[in-house]
Amino acid sequence: MPVDDDGLHALREAVRVSPENLPLRQHLAETLMNHGRAADAEGEYREALQRWPDHADLKIGLANAFYQQGKNSHALVIVEDLLKLADTPPRAYLLHSRLLLRAGNVERAVRQYKQAIEADASLVDPSLSMQLGVEDSQSDSEVVDGRIRAASDKSPAVPGAEVERPKIKFDAVGGMEKMKDEIRMKIIHPLTHPEIYKAYGKTIGGGILMYGPPGCGKTYLARATAGEVNASFLAVGLHDVLEMWIGQSERNLHELFEHARRHKPCVLFFDEVDALGASRSDLRQSAGRQLINQFLSELDGVTDSNEGVLILAATNAPWHLDSAFRRPGRFDRILFVPPPDEPARAAIVRMLLVGKPTQDVDHEHIARKTDGFSGADLKAVVDVAVEHKLRDAMKQGVPTPLTTKDLMAAAKTLRPTTKEWFATARNYALYSNQGGFYDDILAHLKL
Numbered sequence: 001m002p003v004d005d006d007g008l009h010a011l012r013e014a015v016r017v018s019p020e021n022l023p024l025r026q027h028l029a030e031t032l033m034n035h036g037r038a039a040d041a042e043g044e045y046r047e048a049l050q051r052w053p054d055h056a057d058l059k060i061g062l063a064n065a066f067y068q069q070g071k072n073s074h075a076l077v078i079v080e081d082l083l084k085l086a087d088t089p090p091r092a093y094l095l096h097s098r099l100l101l102r103a104g105n106v107e108r109a110v111r112q113y114k115q116a117i118e119a120d121a122s123l124v125d126p127s128l129s130m131q132l133g134v135e136d137s138q139s140d141s142e143v144v145d146g147r148i149r150a151a152s153d154k155s156p157a158v159p160g161a162e163v164e165r166p167k168i169k170f171d172a173v174g175g176m177e178k179m180k181d182e183i184r185m186k187i188i189h190p191l192t193h194p195e196i197y198k199a200y201g202k203t204i205g206g207g208i209l210m211y212g213p214p215g216c217g218k219t220y221l222a223r224a225t226a227g228e229v230n231a232s233f234l235a236v237g238l239h240d241v242l243e244m245w246i247g248q249s250e251r252n253l254h255e256l257f258e259h260a261r262r263h264k265p266c267v268l269f270f271d272e273v274d275a276l277g278a279s280r281s282d283l284r285q286s287a288g289r290q291l292i293n294q295f296l297s298e299l300d301g302v303t304d305s306n307e308g309v310l311i312l313a314a315t316n317a318p319w320h321l322d323s324a325f326r327r328p329g330r331f332d333r334i335l336f337v338p339p340p341d342e343p344a345r346a347a348i349v350r351m352l353l354v355g356k357p358t359q360d361v362d363h364e365h366i367a368r369k370t371d372g373f374s375g376a377d378l379k380a381v382v383d384v385a386v387e388h389k390l391r392d393a394m395k396q397g398v399p400t401p402l403t404t405k406d407l408m409a410a411a412k413t414l415r416p417t418t419k420e421w422f423a424t425a426r427n428y429a430l431y432s433n434q435g436g437f438y439d440d441i442l443a444h445l446k447l
Helices: 005-017 022-034 038-051 056-068 072-083 090-102 106-119 126-132 177-192 194-199 218-228 248-262 286-300 342-352 363-368 375-396 404-412 418-431 439-445
Strands: 206-211 232-236 266-270 309-315 331-336
Touching: 005 022, 022 038, 022 056, 038 056, 056 072, 056 090, 072 090, 072 418, 090 106, 090 126, 106 126, 177 194, 177 206, 177 218, 177 331, 206 218, 218 232, 218 266, 218 309, 232 248, 248 266, 248 286, 248 309, 331 439, 342 363, 342 375, 363 404, 375 404, 418 439
Parallel strands: 206 309, 206 331, 232 266, 266 309
Antiparallel strands: none
């Protein structure tokens, strides 16, 4: 169904006139979602939550908007908070089921889905029921209540991961000097000065785990690391590993490591690694534990040497990662990637404006006024400012350059997305900080 721009404009105008009308705001956000405009709906839900911060339906709506955009960690933070409520809305269980299924945790997804439809029968989703196998235990489905039937000779082939040769380097990454120094010592210097490291018996390889709020440049930094040493770059996502076949996920993971070993020096990058290496104490299905054991075995180089394979991983939820990954020889450098500080924000804005028409932009002033903004948030500021300029240019017929005033006006319409992450991280840092793992978070929050 095509988007009715006139109808949406009328709804927006009605909300502008009646900003305290909660049902009207919800209707606008839901209409945007129904038309596939999840990013716009996200903005409406965020603005509504500024006025009604404890409204459960608004939180579920925002989590659904995140889910539709693939922002799984964002959605999970909200859903996990809703699950702690005494009267958890059934829709929270449904969304949690979808998030768990996307992460490969099928059996737990089944439990959450059943809890949702038992509380509210109208939430039955035939497509999700079929994927989870909750309809008919006597059917020929490969999944029955989340338990995967044994694979036959029709098992899917190993995914074909593509090796890149990134052209970007550290000079294209704004700020993050501490992270760059750690990566130089752990990854770059061993490749550029192998004789010095060999004299001390240090091999070329190892792992670095980066954690922090989303949108702060973890993936970009990993790609720039490969570019610094002209190494191959192999980015691994959940879809490259997880399969609905017993044992196939472990084989996929092994083949990805082998792929990296064949193309060394190679930076092997795991995004959202917590989904592949969730804490085994939280897992009830043996398949998840087997995958983690396989991952640990590959990191240790039990059967094949990882010499020349440089392993980077990123996570927005380090509290879900099994502690075994943090032992020496595995991810033995744990780096907190905070939101960019003021000089870094100025550098990021400067880079984002390269190639765009500007006039006397005060990058430092913008940096001072965007405390807490991630790199992704700053990109959104520039994008919103550009959209406003394009709208003006279409009316006037003449393009005009971006100014400080334009960028500041755009910044005032946005909120730093990192605040949600720190609200959750603060609790872990204060109450689950065994071994000082979250000391960097406490230092950043000045607690």
